[in-house]
Amino acid sequence: MKEPNSPDSPLAELCRQRGLKLTGQRRTIAFVLSDSDDHPDVEELYRRAVEVDPRISIATVYRTVRLFEENGILQRRDFGGGRARYEVADGDQGDHYHLIDADSGRVIEFENTELDSLLAGIVRQMGYDLVTTRLSVVGRPKAKGGTRD
Amino acid sequence: MKEPNSPDSPLAELCRQRGLKLTGQRRTIAFVLSDSDDHPDVEELYRRAVEVDPRISIATVYRTVRLFEENGILQRRDFGGGRARYEVADGDQGDHYHLIDADSGRVIEFENTELDSLLAGIVRQMGYDLVTTRLSVVGRPKAKGGTRD
DNA sequence: TTGCAAATGATAATCTTTCTCATTATTGGG
DNA sequence: CCCAATAATGAGAAAGATTATCATTTGCAA
Ligand SMILES: [Mn+2]
Ligand SMILES: [Mn+2]
Ligand SMILES: [Zn+2]
Ligand SMILES: [Zn+2]
Numbered sequence: 109m110k111e112p113n114s115p116d117s118p119l120a121e122l123c124r125q126r127g128l129k130l131t132g133q134r135r136t137i138a139f140v141l142s143d144s145d146d147h148p149d150v151e152e153l154y155r156r157a158v159e160v161d162p163r164i165s166i167a168t169v170y171r172t173v174r175l176f177e178e179n180g181i182l183q184r185r186d187f188g189g190g191r192a193r194y195e196v197a198d199g200d201q202g203d204h205y206h207l208i209d210a211d212s213g214r215v216i217e218f219e220n221t222e223l224d225s226l227l228a229g230i231v232r233q234m235g236y237d238l239v240t241t242r243l244s245v246v247g248r249p250k251a252k253g254g255t256r257d
Numbered sequence: 258m259k260e261p262n263s264p265d266s267p268l269a270e271l272c273r274q275r276g277l278k279l280t281g282q283r284r285t286i287a288f289v290l291s292d293s294d295d296h297p298d299v300e301e302l303y304r305r306a307v308e309v310d311p312r313i314s315i316a317t318v319y320r321t322v323r324l325f326e327e328n329g330i331l332q333r334r335d336f337g338g339g340r341a342r343y344e345v346a347d348g349d350q351g352d353h354y355h356l357i358d359a360d361s362g363r364v365i366e367f368e369n370t371e372l373d374s375l376l377a378g379i380v381r382q383m384g385y386d387l388v389t390t391r392l393s394v395v396g397r398p399k400a401k402g403g404t405r406d
Numbered sequence: 407t408t409g410c411a412a413a414t415g416a417t418a419a420t421c422t423t424t425c426t427c428a429t430t431a432t433t434g435g436g
Numbered sequence: 437c438c439c440a441a442t443a444a445t446g447a448g449a450a451a452g453a454t455t456a457t458c459a460t461t462t463g464c465a466a
Contacts, residue, residue, distance in 0.1 A: 129432060131444060150423085165446045170423065186335060188391075190454090191422065207380055210388050220379055227394060230369055231356055236396030239359050242337075243392045245376060247385030278463060280413060299453085314415045319454065339423090340453065 117142035119181060119196065126179050136161045137172045141182065141196055147206075147215055149191040187215065187244060206244040266291035268330060268345065275328050285310045286321045290331065290345055296355075296364055298340040336364065336393060355393040 116124070119138035124130050140156045148156070154169045173194055176182040185193045187208055198204060203224065207216040231238045265273070268287035273279050289305045297305070299322060303315045322343055325331040334342045336357055347353060352373065356365045380387045 129443065131432070133445070163446090167424085167447075168445060171444080174424090186337075188335075207383060207385060209385070216383065218379065218383065220375075223375060223379065226369075226372060226375060230367065230372065231394055231396045232399070234356060234365065234367065234396070235399050236356060236358070237399055238394060239397050240395040241392075242394070243390075245380055245387060245391070246389040247380045247383070248388050250381070250384050250386055278412065280463065282414070312415090316416075316455090317414060320413080323455090 119176075122181050123176075123179075126181070128175065128179065132161065133157075133164050133168045134172055136164060137169060138176075141176075141194070144195070147185055147187070147193040147195050149193045151191070153194065185244075186242070203241065205241075208244060208246045210246050210248045268325075271330050272325075272328075275330070277324065277328065281310065282306075282313050282317045283321055285313060286318060287325075290325075290343070293344070296334055296336070296342040296344050298342045300340070302343065334393075335391070352390065354390075357393060357395045359395050359397045 116130075116135065117139040119142045120130060120135050123134055123138055128134070136157050137153065139160060140153060144153075144156070150166070150169055150173060153173065154164070154166045157164050157169060173182060173184075173192075177184050177194070180197055182194050183197045185195065185206070187193060187206065202219055204217050204219045205223070207218060208214070209216065227241055227243075228238045265279075265284065266288040268291045269279060269284050272283055272287055277283070285306050286302065289302060289309060293302075293305070299315070299318055302322065303313070303318045306313050306318060322331060322333075322341075326333050326343070329346055331343050332346045334344065334355070336342060336355065351368055353366050353368045354372070356367060357363070358365065376390055376392075377387045
C-alpha cells in the first residue's frame, strides 16, 4: 500500500531536513508555498491549502507559518494593512526588497547590492552588526509623456 | 475670566493651522507629543496624557493620533511588536530612519542622505516616484576588543 | 448667548493572531 | 506490521489592538 507518492515539494524537503515532523498538513502548506510566487497572507494561504486538502484548519496554517518562519524556511513581511504576509525565505546571499504601487497595491520585488552594503556600512559605523533589514517603499507610477492615461 | 493660558504647543498650533477644531483633549495630546522625543505607542501616550488631564479617554487618544497622522502632523511607525508607535512628523526635507538594538530594543535614529537618494533613484529607475520609505534595521552591538563579556 | 456640527467617553464590535484541550496522527523501536 | 510515546491538529475560546456606536458634551461661529 506504499505507492510512490507525488514527490515532496522543496519546502517539505527543507522541513524534513530541519528535523520537523512532516505531517500531511505541513506537506500541504509547504506545497502551496513552494507553488506561490507572491506574498499571500494567512487567509489566502488557507484558501489555497483547502484546495489541496479540504480538512485543513486555519489554526494549523497560523501554526505552520510561524514554525516555518522560526526555522528560516519562510519570511514574514509587513506591507501594512494589518496582516502578516509570507514568502519563501531568500537563500544565504541575496536578500530582496519590495516596492508597493500606491495606486494598485501591487508588490514589486527588487534587489540592489549597493543598498545592501550601504545599509550594512551605516549600522557598522553606528557600532552594530546588521541583523535584519525591514524595508519597503511605496511609489506612484511616473506619469511620462503627457497626462494621458 | 480669560487668563492668558499657557501658550499652545507647536503641535497644537499646527492643529489650528490645518483648521482642525482645537479641543482640550487635542491640546493635551498635542502637548504630550511635542514634549516627547521618543516613539510612544498609544497606551504610553494615554498614560502621559492622563498626567495632564485625568478625564481624557483612550478612545480619544486613538482618534486623535489617527487624525494627526492623516493631517501630516504625526508619523506612524511600525517596529514590530504589534502596536503602532508615533512621533512628530519630520519637516519637508530630512526624513529619518531607525536602528533597533536587538538586545535592548532601544530605538536609535539616524539620517543618511546617500540612502535617501539611492532609494529615490532605485524607484525612479523602476518607473515610480517615491512616496514613502518604510525602513528600520535591527542590529546587534558589535563585540569589540575580544570575546569577553 | 445660542445653536449646531463635531468631538468625547464608555463600551461594544471587529480583526488578527495565539491559546486551550480533547482527539488524531507521526515516527522510531519492537 | 504494531505500539507507545509524543507531537500535531481542529474547533473554538481568548487575547490584544484598533475602530465603531451612540448618547452626551463641547467648541466655535453667528
Ligand atoms: Mn505591523
Ligand atoms: Mn547624512
Ligand atoms: Zn518578496
Ligand atoms: Zn524617529
